[in-house]
Amino acid sequence: MIAATPEVLPRCRVEIDAERCKGCDLCVVVCPHRNLRLTTGFNRSGYHPVEFHFHGSRGDCTACGLCYWVCPDFAITEVARRRP
Amino acid sequence: MSAAEIRYETTLGALPTLTGKPTHYCAGCEHGTLTRLIAAALDDLGVRERTVMVSSVGCSVLAHEYINVDAVQAPHGRAPAVLTGLKRMLPDRLVFSVQGDGDAVSIGLLELLYAANRGEPITIFLVNNAIYGMTGGQMAPTTPAGMVTTTTPHGRDIAQTGRPIDAARLVASLEGPAYVKRVFLPVRPTASPDLYNARGALEGERAVRNAFEVQQRGGFAFVEFVSTCNINWKMSILESKRYAAEVLAPLYPEGLYRDRFGVEAR
């Protein structure tokens, strides 16, 4: 559980519409920091939707936007940076 | 600063030119990616209300469901002719089509080459996944030698069926076109087995924008997007990206085959 103070609040976030996701894995494999992972759950279409973790296994998200551009289903609906 | 005062600023968000309808495309298909690139370009240029698209037949048949512009459906292969008819009557509108390799290079080859030859100020996007997708995986004019499809169950035999056709080069062999580009759209494998490179999508974004700009300047613009079809290639999604990089990329090299107005130089 991360305390919501400015120092530890995520610097950026990626909004995902889980119902649109088809679990294609493309955003997962293009993310340089491994911030995205397929879940084991299912959405209504029967796919494993992806979820976002600011702290990835190779670093923190930098809002590079590659996931957004690569997603074929507009399931990545927003990439946002925290205002300084 | 309290938590309530933290604000996030969207750097990449909603695209008004998308209708928002979930697509019928298979998981991992570049059609979806291209749809996003087109919507982003139209938003950037601010031309949504001055654009008419033409849908073709194939997996692209429902392309107009996802892009929020006026649309006309063309019979199989005939989109370049329908685009020409529209543009001749509405010269100040932006018109474009999304076509598959069967639609543009097989049944519609005459329409494609003649529109190109006339240098019609229209924009054509070809999604080349080297197979007939919508109809269930038959051989396409762009299917590589040896590839197994439902109509080449023992692998494509060049002696029987001829060689795969290079659409970008064929179109560029004519003087008419002003912009002919081929983009490798799929994510590419890298040295790390679990990291793929998304350069294709970013190149694609530029190509789409350039292709619209060329039309605005009065030229014929054609962009071929080498793509994948994991379902009909009978591979996993990531396997299909690797196959495309290994087999299709050398067969259909990406590059700029014509740029009469120098739009890429800027």
Add this chain to the structure above:
Amino acid sequence: MIDSREFLKGNEALAYGALRTGLNAYFGYPITPSSEIPETLAAEYGRSAYPEFKAFLQAASEIEAINLAIGAAAAGAKVMTATSGPGFSLKQEGISYAAAMELPILIVDVNRAGPGLGNLGPEQTDYFQATRGGGHGGYRTIVLAPGSVPEMALFPSLGFELGFRYRTPVVILADAFLGQLKEDLVFPPVAAPAFDTAWATTGARGDERHVLSSIHLEFVDQSRHSEHLREKYAEIERAEPRSSEVATDDAEVVIVAYGICARLARKAVRELRARSVRAGLLRPVTLWPFPSQRLRELVGRGVRNLLVFELNAGQMVDDVRLAADGRARVESFGRLGGLLPTATEVASAVEAMLR
């Protein structure tokens, strides 16, 4: 430049008729005996006399031509394409799409002999193809049958009027003879009416956008759309049949004929009347919707014999039989291969029927 009074070939008269009614675009492929149509239009293209005429293109194929026309029609333009039998066959897919998308397009077929390559003589063998919705799927197109060079000049205007009123393709079914025949005519004044094109795809207006398509994946949606077409065609059948008659008031036998056959039949009627045979002529002007109601009225009034004179092995005779509904004798007379009978031979056929 032409005067309002001219001496022209049917094909030329049709081309000028189209220009004078505000033709916006012509796309077509050369094919005898229709090529004078694109040739006339090519010569007039770019001249200030016809400012509405914005596009002329010789297409690379018949198929490209009909699809160019689909694009122009989708923009709300008045567009025409002309061909003969083999090209008419090639256009059928496009016509089916145009009917499904409810696009007004004028398609001129100058019927020549067939099947296959045939020859350049006149036939009326495209009747079925034109009137039954010659392409795939369930649709109809209005079919106009000019009977003279003046009608060749008039029918583009009528075709656009009906095409835009009902949002449907319109076929002008002429024949090789009529296309090549030269006649005196007086053109009506130049008039380019504006039609309602609110449905056209010219660019979205705010949230509202138009999609002209013929795909309806849900069966219920396709059914609904086809029902709508059916209702439209029923309305056209009710309101738009056209025909003209000669000497039918007291006729005991009526020749049913269109196009060049009607010209011969008129002469045959004169010859028969001189021999005291009470013969008449019913000339369908719309082949679809067929003037069945008028035919039924004639039969009801006592016409017991109908001789269907056409340049084929019997096509329109089916529609005459359907309309007569067993209450009159219906027989076929004709020629094939581009041959024409004389009016005297037609008259003899009528007399043979009455014996």
